[in-house]
Amino acid sequence: xxxxxxxxxxxxxxxxxxIFFWNFWYNDVWIPNESFYAEAVREMFExxxxxxxxxxxxxxxxxxxxxxxxxxxxxxxxGLNEFAIRLPIVLMAVGSxxxxxxxxxxxxxxxxxxxxxxxxxxxxxxxxxxxYASPEVPLLFFFTLTLYLFLKGYKKKNLLYIFLSYVSLGLxxxxxxxxxxxxxxxxxxxxxxxxxxxxLKEFFKKLIDIKIYIGVPISLVIGLSxxxxxxLKFGDTFWSVYNEETVKRAFGEESRISDLFFYLIVILWGxxxxxxxxxxxxxxxxxxxxxxxSFIFSWIFVMFVVFTVAKxxxxxxxxxxxxxxxxxxxxxxxxxxxxxxxxxxxxASFVIPTVVITxxxxxxxxxxxxxxxxxxxxxxPFIFLLRYRDYKLIPFLSTMITFFILTVSLLVKVEKYRPxxxxxxxxxxxxxxxxxxxIIQNRFFHNMPFYAKRKVLRDYSEGQxxxxxxxxxxxxxxxxxxTLNKINGKVLWSGYLYPNSESRFxxxxxxxxxxxxxxxxxxxxxxxxxxxx
Numbered sequence: 425x426x427x428x429x430x431x432x433x434x435x436x437x438x439x440x441x442x443i444f445f446w447n448f449w450y451n452d453v454w455i456p457n458e459s460f461y462a463e464a465v466r467e468m469f470e471x472x473x474x475x476x477x478x479x480x481x482x483x484x485x486x487x488x489x490x491x492x493x494x495x496x497x498x499x500x501x502x503g504l505n506e507f508a509i510r511l512p513i514v515l516m517a518v519g520s521x522x523x524x525x526x527x528x529x530x531x532x533x534x535x536x537x538x539x540x541x542x543x544x545x546x547x548x549x550x551x552x553x554x555x556y557a558s559p560e561v562p563l564l565f566f567f568t569l570t571l572y573l574f575l576k577g578y579k580k581k582n583l584l585y586i587f588l589s590y591v592s593l594g595l596x597x598x599x600x601x602x603x604x605x606x607x608x609x610x611x612x613x614x615x616x617x618x619x620x621x622x623x624l625k626e627f628f629k630k631l632i633d634i635k636i637y638i639g640v641p642i643s644l645v646i647g648l649s650x651x652x653x654x655x656l657k658f659g660d661t662f663w664s665v666y667n668e669e670t671v672k673r674a675f676g677e678e679s680r681i682s683d684l685f686f687y688l689i690v691i692l693w694g695x696x697x698x699x700x701x702x703x704x705x706x707x708x709x710x711x712x713x714x715x716x717x718s719f720i721f722s723w724i725f726v727m728f729v730v731f732t733v734a735k736x737x738x739x740x741x742x743x744x745x746x747x748x749x750x751x752x753x754x755x756x757x758x759x760x761x762x763x764x765x766x767x768x769x770x771x772a773s774f775v776i777p778t779v780v781i782t783x784x785x786x787x788x789x790x791x792x793x794x795x796x797x798x799x800x801x802x803x804x805p806f807i808f809l810l811r812y813r814d815y816k817l818i819p820f821l822s823t824m825i826t827f828f829i830l831t832v833s834l835l836v837k838v839e840k841y842r843p844x845x846x847x848x849x850x851x852x853x854x855x856x857x858x859x860x861x862x863i864i865q866n867r868f869f870h871n872m873p874f875y876a877k878r879k880v881l882r883d884y885s886e887g888q889x890x891x892x893x894x895x896x897x898x899x900x901x902x903x904x905x906x907t908l909n910k911i912n913g914k915v916l917w918s919g920y921l922y923p924n925s926e927s928r929f930x931x932x933x934x935x936x937x938x939x940x941x942x943x944x945x946x947x948x949x950x951x952x953x954x955x956x957x
Contacts (some may be wrong), residue, residue: 458557460484462509463874465496469504475653480873480880483658485665489650490566490599491559509557516565517554521545523568524747528754530576531719539816540747540754543701546823549694549739550746552929559600560740566596567744570608574634575719583635590639594646601670602648607730607744615722618714683737687728690739695746697781697819698753700773705756708766717755723748757816774815778805781822785829791937794833801825834933841936842926843919847902847952848875850916854954855900863889863901865950867923872902886910899955904948913955920947 460479467478477484477492494512502508524544529537544550553560570592577585596604616634620626654662692699706713706724713721727745731737762770785802788794802825805818851862861879862872868882884892886907893899893911902921903911920939924946926932935946 458509459870459874461491461495461557461559464492465499465509466504466874466877468492468496469499475650476657483661485654485658485662486669487559488598488601490595491557491562494562495557510555513557513561514554517550517561520550520561520565520568520747523565523572524750527568527572527575527747528751530572530579531751532755532758535758536751536754538754539757540750542817542820543698543753543757544746544750546820546827547694547698547746547750548696548823549690549743551823551827553740553743560743563596563600563604564744564746566592566599567604567608568747570596571611571723571747574612578634586634587639587642590642591646593639594643597643597647598650601666602651603670605643605647607727610726610730611723614726615719618718618722683732683735686737687732687742690742691749694739694742695749697777697823698750698773700777701753701756701770701819702749704769704773705752705760708756708760709752717752720748720752724752771815774819778818778822781819781826782806785822785826788826788829788834792834792837792940794829798829798833801828837940838933838936841920841922841939841947842871843917843921844869844871844875847917848872848877850952851876851878851900854916855898857898860898860900863892863899863903865889865901865903865907867948869902869921893955897957900953902950902952904950908951908953911953911955913953915951916954917952919950920944921950922946923948 464477464479464484467481468474471478474493474496475489477489494516495509498512499505499508502511521541521544525537525541527537528540550564570589573585573589573592577583577587577589593605593608596608613631616630617627620630651666654666691702695702709717724745727742727748731741734741760770782802782805786799789798789802802822804825805821808821809815809818858878861881862876863881863884864872865884865886868880873880884901886904889899889901889903889907890910892901893913899913900916901907908915922932922935924931938944938946
C-alpha cells in the first residue's frame with residue numbers, strides 16, 4: 425500500500441472501531457434477547473451461584489454458561505450495568521475481526537487480511553448481533569479462534585497451536601452446545617481430506633499428526649463439563665429443555681424444498697454490503713476452490729450443508745461463516761482485475777448494494793425527520809467514488825453511514841419508546857421490598873425482571889390481578905386502563921409500551937415512526953400501579 429492507501433486504511437479502521445464502541449456505550453436499555461443474559465447474571469450475583477442459571481427466578485437450561493460467565497466477569501470488574509454487560513460482547517466482536525484479518529493474512533497475505541477485516545466489519549448480520557449481550561458473538565469468536573489456531577498449527581507444524589485449538593473447541597461447545605463438535609470437526613476433517621487428495625490413508629495419517637486422539641478428549645472434558653454437571657443435578661428436567669434447543673431444532677421439523685435456498689437468501693441480506701461480491705467471487709473461483717481456497721471452501725461448504733440439512737432454520741446460525749466469506753471476498757478485492765463483461769458484473773456487485781443501502785438510508789432520514797445534513801452524508805460514497813475512482817470500498821462506506829445514522833440519531837428516538845429502565849427505577853424507589861413481585865397484565869416485557877430487580881408474574885388476566893389485589897397487602901402491577909378502574913391504587917407511571925417482539929426490528933421501527941406522528945396504534949397504554957392495605 426502507498427501512503428494514501430495506508431491513510432485510508434487507518435481512517436476506516438478508526439471509524440469502524442469508534443462506531444462499534446459508541447453504539448454499545450450509548451444504548452441504554454436491553455433489547456429483549458439480551459435481557460435473558462443480563463438478568464441471569466444479576467441473579468447469579470444475588471444468589472452467589474454461578475453454575476446454575478436462572479432467569480426470572482426460574483431455571484434456564486437453554487444455553488451453556490460461557491456467555492453468562494464472561495458477562496459476569498466483566499460485571500465483577502465494572503459493576504452490574506449496561507456498559508459491563510455489553511463490553512465482553514463488543515470486545516469479542518473486535519476480536520473476531522482481528523482473527524478474520526489473521527486468517528486472511530495467513531492464507532493469502534497482509535493485504536487480503538486487511539480487506540477481509542473491512543468486509544467483515546460491516547457485514548450486516550454480524551454488526552447487528554455484536555451490539556447486545558447474546559451468545560452469537562462469543563460463539564463466533566471461539567469458533568473462529570478454533571479454526572485460526574488449527575490452521576496456524578497445521579501450516580507451521582506447531583503442536584502448541586493445535587492443542588490450543590482443541591481447548592478453543594471446548595470453549596466453543598461451552599458457549600453454544602455439543603453440535604459444534606460436529607460442525608467444526610466437519611470443517612477441519614473435510615479440509616484435511618482435500619489436503620490428502622481424498623486419499624483415506626493419507627487422511628488418517630494427518631489426523632494422527634494433529635494428535636486427534638489427545639485433542640478430542642481435551643475438547644470433550646471442557647465442552648461437556650457443564651452439561652454433565654446439569655445432567656447429574658437436574659436429570660430429565662434439564663435434558664427435556666436442552667434437547668429442545670439442540671436435537672429437536674436439528675431434526676424435529678419437516679423438510680421443505682425452500683430449505684435448500686434458505687441460507688442462500690440469508691447470505692444475500694445478512695452479508696450485505698458484500699454479498700453480491702461474495703456470490704461473484706464464489707462462482708468465478710469455482711474451478712479453483714479445491715486448489716486455492718480449500719480451507720475457505722471447507723468452512724463454507726460444511727456449514728451450508730449442516731445447517732441446510734438441519735430442520736431448524738435460524739439466520740444467526742450462519743454468522744460463523746462470515747469470516748470465510750470475508751476472506752474470499754478480500755482475496756478478490758486485492759487480486760481480481762477482470763475485463764469485458766466480467767468487469768461489468770464485478771463493478772455491479774459493489775454499485776447495486778451501495779445504491780440499495782443509500783435509498784434505505786434516505787428513507788430512514790425522511791421517515792424519521794432527521795437532520796437534512798444526513799442527505800449530504802448518505803451521498804458521500806458516490807462522492808468518494810468520483811474523487812478516488814475506487815468502487816471497492818463504497819459498499820463499506822454506505823453501510824458505515826447506515827449504522828452511524830442508527831447510532832447517533834435514530835436510536836435516540838427509539839429509546840423513549842422503551843422506558844423499562846425508568847419504570848424499574850420507579851418500582852425500586854416506591855417498593856424497595858423485592859419480595860413483592862411485579863405483575864404484568866396480558867403480556868410479558870423481558871427487560872422488566874432486570875430493571876424491577878424482582879420476580880415478574882407474567883400474562884395475568886384482569887380477573888387474576890383483581891383477585892391478587894384482594895388477597896395481598898401489597899401489589900405492584902403494570903395494567904391496562906380497564907383494570908385500572910377496578911383497583912384502588914396509586915398510579916406511579918403511565919405511558920405507551922410496545923406489546924410485540926422488538927426483535928422484529930423493522931416492524932418495531934415502523935410503529936415508532938407512526939408514534940412520532942401521533943399514531944400510537946402499534947403500542948398499548950399501560951399504568952404502573954401500587955396498592956397497600
